[in-house]
Amino acid sequence: MDIKRVKDYIHWLYYQYLLITCSYVLEPWERSMFHTITVTVFAMVVYTAYVFVPIHVRLAFEFFSQIFGGQPESMV
């Protein structure tokens, strides 16, 4: 029963995605083209975030902590 509810929920989410991006009115081949492009773009965004964001965040943290935390160290 739970599996059915989860499946229905996912189906409903897919339906909302179709409605919001207007792929609900497109023909099947247009819809597959649109899904391919969307999934590709989304995958690229996720990959870029995974590769670059942690390194950038660490560098930024070090930079700012050097500016603010570095002053008392140099005076002592």
Place this chain on the structure above:
Amino acid sequence: INHIVHNGGLYKRPFNEAFEETPMLVAVLTYVGYGVLTLFGYLRDFMRQWKIEKCQNATEREEQKDFVPLYQDFENFYNRNLYMRIRDSWNRPICSVPGAKVDMMERVSHDYNWTFTYTGRVIKDIINMGSYNYLGFAQNAGTCQEAADKVLSQYGAGVCSTRQEMGNLDKHEELEKLVARFLGVESAMAYGMGFATNSMNIPALVGKGCLILSDELNHASLVLGARLSGATIRIFKHNNMQSLEKLLKDAIVHGQPRTRRPWKKILILVEGIYSMEGSIVRLPEVIALKKKYKSYLYLDEAHSIGALGPSGRGVVEYFGLSPEDVDVMMGTFTKSFGAAGGYIGGKKELIDYLRTSSHSAVYATSLSPPVVEQIITSMKCIMGEDGTTVGKARVQQLAENTRYFRRRLKEMGFIIYGNEDSPVVPLMLYMPAKIGAFGREMLKRNIGVVVVGFPATPIVESRARFCLSAAHTKEMLDTALKEINEVGDLLQLKYSRHRLVPLLDRPFDETTYEETED
């Protein structure tokens, strides 16, 4: 936001009108949706141009390819690429009288709505929330139908002439006297078509050297009539009295554009109920302005006659004003009387002038006799002159249905435009895919609705428009509300951010909104 306007004591009752703002996220997503559709539209047009795909709309023949183009291809971009895809929600063929329930022929399309075939099945008893049947007179049985039947056997169906020549029947004279009595004016004249009443009579009233002040959202017939007349047209913001006053002041102070002469006539064109917004005109203020600046008022009561006012006499009675203040009262018989045609009412000199100089009177065929009899019987029923209280009961039932339906929809969380007392209820959909989805889902649940999209409304604000009727019983409304609730959850249409606290006494109550939570 419900605001009550008391403008110097002009209003005898609260005027509750609300147009909730579009939520920002919804507007952005709507534009995203239109962007996707535009891209795919360009792709399909490209394929049609390069013959990769068969072009199914109108094109010239091969021999005419070098001539001046007959069909302007790009102008129909929206038509080809969005309207065609969701076209099955419009032009649905009905095969019974459009009362509270209607039968519809089922159609399918195998090539994505370019052509339709009938399956042969008839979908029965669809709750009809789309017909302008405000008082429920669209019936095929009852006193109106019997009277029309008798007149049909006496006069036949055709008139075969115009009013000026041989088409002036005694039935028309009787109808006009009745309409004048109903409205409280001196005299009235009836025409065969409501659209033609507006578009053919405004040119007879104003001409070059006159000024027309027309509301932003006026109907196409008023716009066409104004343009045909040759007068200067200035537009004021919808139902906005400050905008109208500013235009009037400028017109009086500055006069005509180059010569600075005073305008020959200033005519204000407004409608009683605007059918796309569900808003009611601010008539007391318009009349006060008209008197102050000495201009004339043309009131188009197409949707409000029969539907507003304690005895159905329209928007003038709703505000408790005198019909003498409105110079030209125009209306149609299509909506509340279940017939066809239009009328103009006013002072005797005005109507006598229109009888000779209106294009519609001189060139258009007059009303058909059974239709005239339907109007006479239904009008007498509303006035109570047929000896029963059926008319008054219907007017009251419509008012109760309106208040109940609007309150329940607002409680559910939909964005509803318009005035509390207007029987036209627009429910906002916004996203283009939801237009098609809403129409189809409601039809699956046996409810027929009218959905409206771009050229008739602004591009972001597409809506579904419900027209309530006195023929709807409470059970029908409850069924419809339940289905709308389901479809609203399924399509995520409950955008409203104002939550009404539901009163404990739910059914049929004359309630005013007392608690609002933001």
